[in-house]
Amino acid sequence: MSKTTVDLKEAFAGESQAGRKYTAFAKKAEEEGYPQIAKLFRAAAMAESIHAINHLKALGGVGTTMENLKTAIAGENYEVTTMYPGMIADSEAEGEKKANTSFKWAFEVEKVHEALYRYALEHMDPNAPAVEYYVCPICGYTHAGKFEGKCPVCNTPGEKFLKVE
Numbered sequence: 001m002s003k004t005t006v007d008l009k010e011a012f013a014g015e016s017q018a019g020r021k022y023t024a025f026a027k028k029a030e031e032e033g034y035p036q037i038a039k040l041f042r043a044a045a046m047a048e049s050i051h052a053i054n055h056l057k058a059l060g061g062v063g064t065t066m067e068n069l070k071t072a073i074a075g076e077n078y079e080v081t082t083m084y085p086g087m088i089a090d091s092e093a094e095g096e097k098k099a100n101t102s103f104k105w106a107f108e109v110e111k112v113h114e115a116l117y118r119y120a121l122e123h124m125d126p127n128a129p130a131v132e133y134y135v136c137p138i139c140g141y142t143h144a145g146k147f148e149g150k151c152p153v154c155n156t157p158g159e160k161f162l163k164v165e
């Protein structure tokens with residue numbers, strides 16, 4: 001692997017994290033009553049996401065949609081079979097409750113993502129019928145089609161779910 005490839009991977013990871021971090025910071029600034037600082041964090045988050053995507057493209061990390069679905073399935077599958085089970089066990093052993101809940105929520109939702117991606121890969125059709133997706137704002141549970149009732153992962157009421165545009 002060339003030094004540039006190593007650099008691109010490091011920069012992609014760093015910019016991706018900065019984008020998420022600034023999004024969380026923006027929400028906090030809103031809560032603390034600093035709307036202008038919140039906006040600055042959102043602006044920087046948007047820019048970091050652009051940097052991350054540029055780095056990923058330079059890495060050759062964006063393929064055709066069929067390739068991307070396969071990449072996404074592999075990533076979700078790794079999280080569900082290897083990454084999160086280990087992390088759930090570690091955080092349980094160390095009594096880290098917040099981390100344990102965060103890992104468990106993600107573990108449950110990644111299973112859904114893998115299934116949704118597999119379905120999409122098996123039913124690739126530019127004229128596929130319209131489908132709505134809803135996401136739980138607390139745990140990220142992702143649902144295809146109108147959602148009613150409570151989140152099966154974290155119990156949040158369905159009315160609070162975010163509709164994906």
Ligand SMILES: [Fe+2]
Binds near residue numbers: 076109110
């Ligand atoms: Fe996922």
Ligand SMILES: [Fe+2]
Binds near residue numbers: 140152153154155156
């Ligand atoms: Fe949830």
